[in-house]
Amino acid sequence: MSGSTRDAVMGRLRRAVGANPANDAERRAAVTARLSGAPKGVIPARGQLPPAERLELFIRMATKADATVTRLDAASGIPEEVAAYLRERNLPAAIRMGRDPRLAGLDFSGTALGVTTGPSEGDDLSSLSHAVGAIAETGTLVLTSGPDNPTSLNFLPEYHIVVLDAADVAGDMEAVLARLRQTHGKGTMPRSVNFVTGPSRSADIEQTLLLGAHGPRSLHILVVG
Amino acid sequence: MRTIRHGTSGRRGFPRRSTSLVSFLTDVRGVTGVDAALPATVTYHDSCSGLRELGIREQPRQLLKSVEGLTLKELPEADVCCGFGGTFCVKYPDVSNAIVGKKAKHIASTGADMLLAGDLGCLMNMDGKLKREKIGVEVRHVAEVLAGMTDKPPIGGKL
Amino acid sequence: MQITSQTFKANTVKALADVDLQRALRHVEKGFIGKRQKAADALPEFDALRDNAVEIKNHTLKHLDLYIEAYVAKVEASGGKVHFAEDADHARRIFLDIAKRRKAKTVTKGKTMISEEIGLNAFLEENGILPVETDLGEYIIQLRGEHPSHIIAPAVHINRDQVEADFRKFHVHLDPERDLVRPETLLSEARQILRQKYGEADIGVTGANFLIAETGTSVIVTNEGNGDLTQLMGKCHVVLASLEKLVPTLEDTAQILRVLARSATGQEMSVYTTLSTGPKRTEDEDGPEEYHVILLDNGRSNMLGTEFEDMLRCIRCGACMNHCPVYHAVGGHSYGWVYPGPMGAVLTPSLIGVDKAGHLPNASTFCGRCEAVCPMRIPLPKMMRHWREKEFESHLQPATARAGLGVWAYLARRPKLYRAAVSYAMPALKLLAGRKRRFRSLPLAGGWTKWRDLPAPEGRTFMQAYAQSGHGDAK
Ligand code: SF4
Numbered sequence: 055m056s057g058s059t060r061d062a063v064m065g066r067l068r069r070a071v072g073a074n075p076a077n078d079a080e081r082r083a084a085v086t087a088r089l090s091g092a093p094k095g096v097i098p099a100r101g102q103l104p105p106a107e108r109l110e111l112f113i114r115m116a117t118k119a120d121a122t123v124t125r126l127d128a129a130s131g132i133p134e135e136v137a138a139y140l141r142e143r144n145l146p147a148a149i150r151m152g153r154d155p156r157l158a159g160l161d162f163s164g165t166a167l168g169v170t171t172g173p174s175e176g177d178d179l180s181s182l183s184h185a186v187g188a189i190a191e192t193g194t195l196v197l198t199s200g201p202d203n204p205t206s207l208n209f210l211p212e213y214h215i216v217v218l219d220a221a222d223v224a225g226d227m228e229a230v231l232a233r234l235r236q237t238h239g240k241g242t243m244p245r246s247v248n249f250v251t252g253p254s255r256s257a258d259i260e261q262t263l264l265l266g267a268h269g270p271r272s273l274h275i276l277v278v279g
Numbered sequence: 280m281r282t283i284r285h286g287t288s289g290r291r292g293f294p295r296r297s298t299s300l301v302s303f304l305t306d307v308r309g310v311t312g313v314d315a316a317l318p319a320t321v322t323y324h325d326s327c328s329g330l331r332e333l334g335i336r337e338q339p340r341q342l343l344k345s346v347e348g349l350t351l352k353e354l355p356e357a358d359v360c361c362g363f364g365g366t367f368c369v370k371y372p373d374v375s376n377a378i379v380g381k382k383a384k385h386i387a388s389t390g391a392d393m394l395l396a397g398d399l400g401c402l403m404n405m406d407g408k409l410k411r412e413k414i415g416v417e418v419r420h421v422a423e424v425l426a427g428m429t430d431k432p433p434i435g436g437k438l
Numbered sequence: 439m440q441i442t443s444q445t446f447k448a449n450t451v452k453a454l455a456d457v458d459l460q461r462a463l464r465h466v467e468k469g470f471i472g473k474r475q476k477a478a479d480a481l482p483e484f485d486a487l488r489d490n491a492v493e494i495k496n497h498t499l500k501h502l503d504l505y506i507e508a509y510v511a512k513v514e515a516s517g518g519k520v521h522f523a524e525d526a527d528h529a530r531r532i533f534l535d536i537a538k539r540r541k542a543k544t545v546t547k548g549k550t551m552i553s554e555e556i557g558l559n560a561f562l563e564e565n566g567i568l569p570v571e572t573d574l575g576e577y578i579i580q581l582r583g584e585h586p587s588h589i590i591a592p593a594v595h596i597n598r599d600q601v602e603a604d605f606r607k608f609h610v611h612l613d614p615e616r617d618l619v620r621p622e623t624l625l626s627e628a629r630q631i632l633r634q635k636y637g638e639a640d641i642g643v644t645g646a647n648f649l650i651a652e653t654g655t656s657v658i659v660t661n662e663g664n665g666d667l668t669q670l671m672g673k674c675h676v677v678l679a680s681l682e683k684l685v686p687t688l689e690d691t692a693q694i695l696r697v698l699a700r701s702a703t704g705q706e707m708s709v710y711t712t713l714s715t716g717p718k719r720t721e722d723e724d725g726p727e728e729y730h731v732i733l734l735d736n737g738r739s740n741m742l743g744t745e746f747e748d749m750l751r752c753i754r755c756g757a758c759m760n761h762c763p764v765y766h767a768v769g770g771h772s773y774g775w776v777y778p779g780p781m782g783a784v785l786t787p788s789l790i791g792v793d794k795a796g797h798l799p800n801a802s803t804f805c806g807r808c809e810a811v812c813p814m815r816i817p818l819p820k821m822m823r824h825w826r827e828k829e830f831e832s833h834l835q836p837a838t839a840r841a842g843l844g845v846w847a848y849l850a851r852r853p854k855l856y857r858a859a860v861s862y863a864m865p866a867l868k869l870l871a872g873r874k875r876r877f878r879s880l881p882l883a884g885g886w887t888k889w890r891d892l893p894a895p896e897g898r899t900f901m902q903a904y905a906q907s908g909h910g911d912a913k
Binding site for chain 3: 059060062063064066067068069070071072073081082084085088089092093094095096097098099100115118119152172173175176191192193194199200201204205206208209210226227228231234235241242243244245246247248249250251252253254255256257258259260261262264266267268269270
Binding site for chain 2: 447450451454763764766767768800801802803804805806807809810888889
């Protein structure tokens with residue numbers, strides 16, 4: 055059924071766009087060129103900055119999108135910072151995270167935190183993830199799915215804490231996409247890539263903006279380096 | 280010609296070959312001021328065709344500011360359609376009325392003595408609503424003011 | 439969904455008299471216009487990005503057959519499946535097949551207009567499957583048994599008080615004395631209730647803002663995170679998308695994303711932009727086991743290569759309706775089907791037929807504000823005119839309209855003639871109007887004089903007076 059529908063739809067499309075044997079090679083070449091060349095288009099000047107200013111822009115834009123940001127000199131400071139963040143908000147001293155080696159290597163023994171690993175079932179208040187990158191232009195975090203950072207940790211807990219290496223902050227989305235392509239291979243993607251800009255929100259009731267719709271109410275970013 | 284001051288960029292004379300009320304305004308590009316006088320507070324509605332098809336926005340405002348004694352009070356949502364729309368206003372009178380009703384409220388809120396615009400359809404539409412609502416604002420084509428012709432009766436007469 | 443576009447006129451009369459609706463509609467004007475402008479102004483490259491977005495879509499549409507081929511190959515390579523659906527009925531049947539195989543009882547849904555287009559909810563209910571809308575606005579209108587009145591703000595026609603009343607009526611397991619005054623409490627109540635549903639769902643349905651040919655990826659753009667929870671927890675992710683959602687590459691997606699959120703809500707970027715490719719991988723510990731895309735035609739391939747092709751660039755940002763004076767006055771339900779506002783006035787006749795939707799392209803003042811803000815530079819007024827002409831040609835307009843209004847329309851499009859006609863008519867009208875020089879009613883002008891006076895100006899028009907006073911040579 056679907057096979058014949060596919061043929062019918064494709065036949066109509068080919069007629070509508072004027073495809074014929076004479077222009078087939080030329081049309082295919084145009085499509086192949088675009089898919090392999092992936093031209094960049096217009097890149098806003100806003101994010102095209104040297105590293106220090108780029109990071110500043112990221113922090114400014116993320117804050118504008120209602121995220122909170124703390125800077126740390128080294129990853130070793132993460133456990134204490136997470137503990138302090140939860141303490142200040144009167145949250146239980148418990149955090150869930152994935153198997154990311156950069157997080158697994160952290161020493162939580164100096165804190166009272168109960169650390170659990172693996173995806174969330176929905177009963178965790180707080181989670182910790184490691185971003186693969188960020189976009190300064192819009193203050194956006196980039197997270198990818200996988201056992202290292204299960205996607206459920208980005209959405210189910212109410213408080214989401216995300217570690218970001220300062221060196222991974224790119225100026226624009228295209229730079230991040232190029233990096234993803236390098237990591238995963240041309241034309242291949244992880245199951246899910248999440249671009250996250252601030253905590254969850256809704257304006258569905260009288261166009262009044264409310265934070266914490268279905269995803270996290272709070273997004274806290276720890277910039278390391 | 281005698282009543283128009285040209286800016287440095289103005290190469291054209293007064294719109295001799297002006298063939299429509301809207302192009303009157305485009306034709307006076309480069310004209311920076313007029314020698315008309317009108318001691319009144321006016322407000323200005325941007326007609327859709329003028330604003331979005333011909334890009335007329337600053338020109339009439341600039342010229343109006345050069346009219347002696349005239350105070351220009353900006354109309355809230357001046358760039359929103361008045362609800363005329365040619366056949367629209369007779370085909371869908373209730374919708375059109377809702378739109379021009381909002382417009383009339385905005386016009387009244389400015390406290391202006393006179394409403395100006397550059398499109399005859401818009402002017403007739405807004406005037407009709409203002410009169411029906413008994414809002415005493417005189418309605419004129421912006422060109423009437425710029426040409427110093429406000430001694431003639433306004434479009435819909437006086438209330 | 440029952441089509442009521444035929445009774446557009448009656449719908450609008452009802453809408454204009456609806457006090458609650460009129461109060462709610464003010465939020466459209468207040469909520470969107472200023473924010474979009476601010477976001478556009480804050481990005482110097484905004485217009486250049488619009489131009490490029492148009493080019494990307496035009497290029498894609500010209501090669502749509504090939505991009506779909508490439509896309510399908512990539513989806514299959516990532517372990518997903520693409521189902522071509524000819525029309526609404528076919529799409530529903532494909533969905534039901536998947537649901538039956540999965541023995542599905544509950545289906546959670548992120549926001550998708552295609553679901554509205556194919557009437558999925560009613561169909562699922564008929565087949566004993568419970569659909570649960572998870573977007574807050576969609577959830578509210580599902581409780582009310584209504585349909586979205588806006589493509590990005592589905593419940594924009596509803597006031598806070600009405601939401602409170604609905605929650606009290608439907609959430610009967612909760613304390614009737616609870617305080618629901620603040621919108622925040624309404625939100626957390628919905629959040630709590632929907633939390634349980636995500637996990638119970640056998641299938642999670644989302645729409646797609648883009649389908650990327652390069653990678654076989656579907657993209658959703660949301661603020662709440664419900665679309666993500668829906669696809670993540672639903673065991674089987676079904677994407678409902680139409681043919682024209684294709685874009686070539688990741689970079690092309692990034693370009694259009696920059697104009698999408700800014701045009702829609704005035705955000706620099708929506709909170710969640712999610713790229714989904716296939717089902718969960720062997721090493722993954724969460725995510726759906728199956729990934730399906732139902733790729734719907736439903737009339738779109740017939741728009742390609744016609745005067746309506748430009749409409750296929752639409753990215754469903756809602757800016758056109760946010761800026762439409764007619765939409766502001768009557769709201770989305772008046773349009774009588776899934777897509778309201780200017781984009782609906784063009785798309786609806788294409789999808790359900792101009793015989794049913796003929797009012798929509800007519801009910802426009804042609805003010806051009808929609809085209810001015812459309813990020814994809816779709817010439818909406820021009821295409822509404824195409825529809826009017828088609829309708830006129832096929833004599834779908836009532837005879838009176840063709841005779842009387844045809845003249846008006848003809849004149850309105852020709853300023854010179856219009857002016858001449860008005861100037862000839864004026865002396866006669868002056869006589870008729872008598873001393874007051876104003877008409878309160880006039881035969882043939884009933885639509886006008888119902889709400890306004892018709893001016894009978896002086897015996898000559900301004901342009902005549904202007905010419906005679908020696909100021910210019912106006913004819
Ligand atoms: S027609 Fe343009 S403005 Fe309207 S929804 Fe589509 S893209 Fe947005």
